[in-house]
Structures are given as C-alpha cells and as structure tokens.
Amino acid sequence: MQKNIEAKAVIEVSNLYKDYQTAAGPFPVLKDVNLRIENGDYVAIMGPSGSGKSTFMNILGCLDKPTKGKYVLDGHAVATMEENAVAGVRNKTIGFVFQGFNLLARSSLLDNVALPLVYSGIEKPERHKRAKVLLEKVGLGKHINSRPNQISGGQQQRVAIARALVNNPRLILADEPTGNLDSVTSEEIMALFGELNKEGITIVLVTHETDIAEHAKRQVRFLDGKIVQDTLTNSQLAEVL
Amino acid sequence: MFTAMLGEAWHAMGANRLRTFLTMLGMVIGVGAVVLMMAIGQGAEASVKRSISAMGSNLFVVLSGPPSMGGARSATGNAPSLNVKDANAIAELDGVAGVAPVTMGKAQIVFGSNNWNTDILGTTPSYLDVRSWYLSSGYAFAESDIRSATRVALIGKTVAQNIFGDDIDPLGKTIRIKQSPFVILGVLDSKGQSLDGRDQDDTIIVPLTTAQRKLFGNQLPGSVRQIIVQAESDKAMAMTEEGINGLLNQRHNIREGADSDFSVRNLTAIANSAAETTRTMSLLLGAIASVSLLVGGIGIMNIMLVSVTERTREIGIRMAIGARQRDILMQFLLEAIVISIVGCLIGIGIGVGGAVLVSIFTKAEVIVSTNSVLIAFSVAASIGVFFGFYPARKAAKLNPIEALRYQ
Ligand SMILES: Nc1ncnc2c1ncn2[C@@H]1O[C@H](COP(=O)(O)OP(=O)(O)OP(=O)(O)O)[C@@H](O)[C@H]1O
Numbered sequence: 001m002q003k004n005i006e007a008k009a010v011i012e013v014s015n016l017y018k019d020y021q022t023a024a025g026p027f028p029v030l031k032d033v034n035l036r037i038e039n040g041d042y043v044a045i046m047g048p049s050g051s052g053k054s055t056f057m058n059i060l061g062c063l064d065k066p067t068k069g070k071y072v073l074d075g076h077a078v079a080t081m082e083e084n085a086v087a088g089v090r091n092k093t094i095g096f097v098f099q100g101f102n103l104l105a106r107s108s109l110l111d112n113v114a115l116p117l118v119y120s121g122i123e124k125p126e127r128h129k130r131a132k133v134l135l136e137k138v139g140l141g142k143h144i145n146s147r148p149n150q151i152s153g154g155q156q157q158r159v160a161i162a163r164a165l166v167n168n169p170r171l172i173l174a175d176e177p178t179g180n181l182d183s184v185t186s187e188e189i190m191a192l193f194g195e196l197n198k199e200g201i202t203i204v205l206v207t208h209e210t211d212i213a214e215h216a217k218r219q220v221r222f223l224d225g226k227i228v229q230d231t232l233t234n235s236q237l238a239e240v241l
Numbered sequence: 242m243f244t245a246m247l248g249e250a251w252h253a254m255g256a257n258r259l260r261t262f263l264t265m266l267g268m269v270i271g272v273g274a275v276v277l278m279m280a281i282g283q284g285a286e287a288s289v290k291r292s293i294s295a296m297g298s299n300l301f302v303v304l305s306g307p308p309s310m311g312g313a314r315s316a317t318g319n320a321p322s323l324n325v326k327d328a329n330a331i332a333e334l335d336g337v338a339g340v341a342p343v344t345m346g347k348a349q350i351v352f353g354s355n356n357w358n359t360d361i362l363g364t365t366p367s368y369l370d371v372r373s374w375y376l377s378s379g380y381a382f383a384e385s386d387i388r389s390a391t392r393v394a395l396i397g398k399t400v401a402q403n404i405f406g407d408d409i410d411p412l413g414k415t416i417r418i419k420q421s422p423f424v425i426l427g428v429l430d431s432k433g434q435s436l437d438g439r440d441q442d443d444t445i446i447v448p449l450t451t452a453q454r455k456l457f458g459n460q461l462p463g464s465v466r467q468i469i470v471q472a473e474s475d476k477a478m479a480m481t482e483e484g485i486n487g488l489l490n491q492r493h494n495i496r497e498g499a500d501s502d503f504s505v506r507n508l509t510a511i512a513n514s515a516a517e518t519t520r521t522m523s524l525l526l527g528a529i530a531s532v533s534l535l536v537g538g539i540g541i542m543n544i545m546l547v548s549v550t551e552r553t554r555e556i557g558i559r560m561a562i563g564a565r566q567r568d569i570l571m572q573f574l575l576e577a578i579v580i581s582i583v584g585c586l587i588g589i590g591i592g593v594g595g596a597v598l599v600s601i602f603t604k605a606e607v608i609v610s611t612n613s614v615l616i617a618f619s620v621a622a623s624i625g626v627f628f629g630f631y632p633a634r635k636a637a638k639l640n641p642i643e644a645l646r647y648q
Pocket residue numbers: 020021022027029048049050051052053054055056099646
C-alpha cells in the first residue's frame with residue numbers, strides 16, 4: 001500500500017513490438033510487451049536465451065527504437081524526443097551495462113569510466129576524481145591505467161558497471177551484469193546494486209541465475225518475446241507479508 | 242570539453258601512427274609544394290621587378306643593324322650604322338629626356354697579379370642619368386673627359402670585388418685595360434641581374450671616345466652600337482618612338498618601305514612582358530602545387546572514411562553513453578583538422594627549407610612571404626574541414642545500436 005502512494009512510473013511500456021529486418025523479411029522478437037516500472041523499483045528480467053531480453057533492454061536504454069508501441073520514460077514519450085535530448089538521457093538519466101562490456105579498447109580504464117562525463121561537459125580533474133572513486137568501489141583501484149585487454153573478463157564487467165554509475169544515473173539498466181563473474185564477485189556487485197537501490201536508484205537487470213534474481217524486488221519473465229510472468233521475489237514477499 | 246576532444250583526436254592519431262603519417266604526408270607534400278612554388282614564383286617576380294626598376298624608366302634602345310636580326314646579335318655582330326651625331330640629333334627631338342650613345346666590347350683587365358675578363362662600356366656621362374645608375378663612391382667622368390678621351394673608368398661591384406678584393410679601395414688605383422692604364426674614378430652602385438640574367442655589375446664604364454679610339458680600334462669614326470634614349474614620360478613614349486624612326490630614316494637616307502639599318506626597341510614594353518611572363522609562370526606553379534594539396538585533402542577524406550568504418554563500434558559505445566551527434570561529428574572533424582594542420586606545419590617547414598636550398602644551390606631569388614604561409618595554412622585547415630566533414634557526418638548519423646553490433 002505504502003508503495004502505491006509514492007509510486008510514480010519511471011518506465012511505462014505499452015503494446016511494444018520489435019521486428020528485426022532480416023534478409024528473410026521482418027523477424028518479430030518482441031510481441032506486445034507491456035511493463036510499468038516505478039521509481040525506486042528493482043526488477044530482474046529472466047527468460048531463455050533468445051527470448052528478447054537484450055532487445056527489450058536496448059529499447060529501454062534508448063539505444064534502439066521499437067517497431068510499434070509506446071515507451072514513456074520519466075513522463076516523456078521517447079519517440080517524440082529530440083536526438084540531443086535522447087543523448088542527454090543516455091548520458092545522465094540511464095546507466096547502461098552491456099552484455100558484452102563495450103569498453104574502448106584503446107583507452108585506459110580510468111578514461112573508459114570517465115567517458116560519459118566528457119559528454120556532460122565536466123572538467124578533467126573532476127572526471128578523473130569521480131572515475132577513480134568508482135573504480136576503487138568496484139575493486140579496480142590498482143588498475144586505473146591498464147587497458148581493457150590487460151584485465152580479466154570479470155574485471156572488464158566491473159569497469160562497465162563503474163562506467164554506468166559514474167554520472168549518478170537515476171536508472172540502471174544492466175544486461176547480465178554478473179554473467180562473467182564468479183560467485184564471490186557476483187555477490188559483491190549485487191550488494192553494490194542493493195545499496196544503490198536503497199539510495200533510490202531504479203534498477204532493471206537481466207539475469208539467468210535465480211539466486212541473482214532473488215536480490216531484486218520483482219521478477220519479470222520473458223518467453224518468446226512476451227512477458228509471461230511478473231511477480232514479487234520471495235524476499236520481497238516476505239517483507240510485505 | 243574541446244580540449245578533451247582535442248586530446249582524443251591526438252590519441253586516435255597516435256593509435257595508428259604509420260597511417261596517420263602517410264595521410265599527413267599527402268598534406269605535407271601539398272603544402273610544401275605550395276609554399277616552395279610560391280616562394281620561387283614570388284622570388285622570380287621580385288627579381289624581375291627589381292631588374293625593371295634598375296633598368297631605368299621609359300627607355301628605348303636604338304640598335305644598329307636591321308630590325309629583323311635578334312637584338313643581341315645586331316648589337317654586337319654588325320658593323321655599326323649609328324653614330325654620335327645620330328645621338329645628338331635624337332636629343333633634339335620633342336619628348337626626349339636624355340640620350341646616351343654606347344659602344345661596348347669585352348676586354349681583359351689587370352691589376353697587380355689579378356686579371357678579369359669583363360664588359361667595357363663606352364658612353365657619355367648622361368648614361369648614368371638615363372639608367373638611374375649611381376656611384377657608391379668616387380665621382381663620374383665629365384664631358385671634358387669625352388672631349389679629350391682620357392683614360393678613366395668607373396667600375397662595377399663585381400669587377401671591383403674580383404680584382405681588388407675586400408681590402409683595397411679601388412678609387413684612384415690604376416688598372417690596365419688591354420695593356421693601357423686607366424685611373425679609377427668611381428665605383429658603381431650594384432644593379433644586380435638584368436632581365437636576361439646577366440650580372441650588370443660585371444662592367445666597366447669608360448668615356449665613349451676613349452673606348453672608340455683606344456680600346457676597340459674603329460671601323461668608322463664616331464660610330465656607336467647602341468643609343469639609349471629616355472622619354473620624358475610614359476605618355477611621350479609613342480611620340481618619341483615615332484620621332485626616332487622618322488629622324489633616323491631621314492638621316493640614313495632610307496626610302497619609304499625599304500629596310501632600315503637600325504631598330505628601335507621599347508625596353509619598358511619588353512620589361513613589362515617579361516614581368517607578365519613571370520607572373521604567369523608563378524601562377525602556373527601555384528596551380529600545379531594546389532593540385533597536390535587537393536590530392537592530399539582527398540587522401541585525408543579516404544583515411545577518415547576508413548577510420549569511421551573501423552571505429553564504428555567505438556562510435557556506438559560513445560553514443561550509448563551519451564555522445565550527441567555533434568560530439569561525434571566534432572571528434573572526427575577535429576581529427577581531420579588536426580591531421581591537416583600538423584601536416585601543414587610540417588609542410589611549411591619543408592617548403593621553407595626547400596626554398597632556402599633552392600636559393601643556395603641555384604642562386605635564384607626566392608621569397609617566402611607571410612602571405613603564402615598564411616594562405617597555405619588556411620587552405621590546409623579548410624581542406625581538413627571540407628574533406629573531414631563527410632566522413633564525420635557519416636559517423637554522426639550512425640544508429641547507436643547498429644554501430645554497437647558492427648563487427
Ligand atoms: N540485429 C539483429 N538482427 C536480427 N535478429 C536479431 C538481431 N538481434 C537479435 N536478433 C534475434 O532476436 C532474438 C532475441 O535476441 P536477444 O538478444 O534479445 O535475446 P536475449 O534474450 O537477450 O538472449 P540471451 O539471453 O542469449 O542474451 C534472437 O532470436 C536473435 O536471433
């Protein structure tokens with residue numbers, strides 16, 4: 001009950017369709033997806049491989065456009081926003097953690113993490129200061145001058161998370177953020193996400209692992225491009241009851 | 242923001258040094274060629290201009306021999322058909338400011354153990370006025386020297402340098418020209434090169450009568466090879482030329498329609514056409530060099546296009562974390578501009594260095610003007626913008642997710 005009073009949707013997706021254009025014609029991936037995520041929520045998206053989770057995340061992250069349907073972010077319909085405004089959203093509102101890290105191979109970890117700040121017009125000393133704090137937070141304080149190809153996959157994953165957090169986004173979208181991490185580091189990252197969520201940041205993450213999904217408040221299950229299940233997690237249920 | 246992007250551009254250039262270098266090379270060669278060619282062209286123009294102003298203004302030269310012959314040959318190869326009386330008659334014409342009869346030849350001169358082969362010019366004192374030729378020391382000979390055919394001489398800088406060296410003051414010294422002693426009255430100011438490339442300072446001027454009687458023997462008493470005539474003004478040139486032709490035809494009893502035994506050349510017109518020629522040449526050089534600059538620009542565009550394709554993923558990443566289209570545009574544009582400007586600076590260095598080498602090895606005059614450097618620089622910068630824009634825009638128009646998927 002209490003939740004509903006202060007509830008205000010950050011994400012509101014209605015009747016969303018996404019087709020990929022392939023040589024064999026349009027290939028439908030998302031079929032009539034509807035989802036509402038409130039401010040401060042913590043959602044785990046699950047589902048088999050190829051069910052359209054990443055496709056959905058990319059649309060939420062304003063990286064891709066739906067074929068049909070409406071996506072309202074923070075009360076604004078993304079389809080009607082100007083290109084520069086969308087870039088601003090990607091830069092400041094959303095912190096996106098990619099399934100494949102997507103780090104700049106030629107730049108140091110410090111520069112990688114600081115990169116979003118470049119596009120916010122923040123000066124170099126401040127950029128480096130903030131990037132350093134985050135790299136320390138994800139346990140890579142000693143590697144700030146390394147290149148992404150000099151560290152392990154798990155470490156790269158953490159750099160990607162640090163980069164997503166550096167501009168203090170209100171919404172974090174993470175596509176399998178623990179996919180490359182061992183269980184200890186996974187727990188650390190999930191603890192970090194838990195803290196961030198307590199600070200009021202909305203988190204949407206994709207995962208295959210049920211115990212990771214348990215950290216969230218809510219589980220959404222995709223199957224063949226549709227949401228087939230949307231429930232509170234056990235821990236959350238325990239809290240409500 | 243801007244400095245960060247500049248740093249990024251520098252970084253990106255450093256990432257593929259060989260390629261950046263090769264791209265730059267096009268620019269370096271283009272700018273170097275422009276600077277060098279402009280230096281050579283401007284140098285040639287300047288030296289022609291100087292020769293022209295050193296020549297004196299509003300000048301005619303009347304040569305003995307028929308007009309069909311080449312100027313140089315008729316001046317020296319023919320029996321002289323002009324004489325001092327012709328010169329005196331021309332001096333009486335309307336519009337004539339000054340007249341100087343000239344006879345010349347080559348001779349060996351000796352001072353102590355030094356000797357030197359040079360041009361000997363026999364003329365009257367008015368020659369110096371007509372040619373606006375001054376003395377750097379001493380004084381000129383006078384009409385009285387003409388009358389009594391004294392053995393005095395004015396020597397040019399090159400001659401003085403070669404037989405006296407730096408330490409001896411030539412004034413008052415006696416040199417031998419064809420064995421006879423001549424006293425040096427004065428040293429001529431430097432005139433530099435003439436339009437046909439002769440060193441005008443490699444000359445000795447002696448009284449006309451002395452040259453005629455004592456140096457070059459004489460076929461006909463009083464004959465001269467040329468008469469230099471100065472008109473009062475630019476406007477009087479046409480009238481003066483007509484006057485000279487009429488007068489000499491009459492004096493030499495040449496019938497209407499027959500070949501005359503002299504020719505009148507308008508030196509000013511010749512000089513102007515020489516100036517025109519060098520101007521055309523320097524334009525042509527500039528045009529050829531500009532083509533290489535253009536080729537350099539296309540090279541930059543080519544590499545930038547490759548670079549955009551290669552870095553598609555990087556562009557996708559940048560867009561995914563908030564780069565606006567104009568940030569991406571600026572990044573690639575800046576890279577193209579930095580490449581062209583750095584290439585341009587190196588090119589300017591090479592062009593200037595080349596110009597210095599050219600002037601050392603060919604003794605030709607070259608002028609590297611600030612203007613030519615500024616032009617090269619601004620053209621290079623605009624080429625960077627112009628040829629960098631298309632690839633940069635192509636990068637900026639990429640769709641983030643497609644760029645991210647690019648492999
Ligand atoms: N660019 C594309 N062009 C065509 N088809 C695509 C493209 N990207 C994804 N697909 C297809 O869309 C479907 C959904 O892909 P998506 O990446 O969203 O799956 P996912 O749920 O994230 O899977 P995983 O758990 O393996 O990451 C897949 O069948 C895939 O083959």
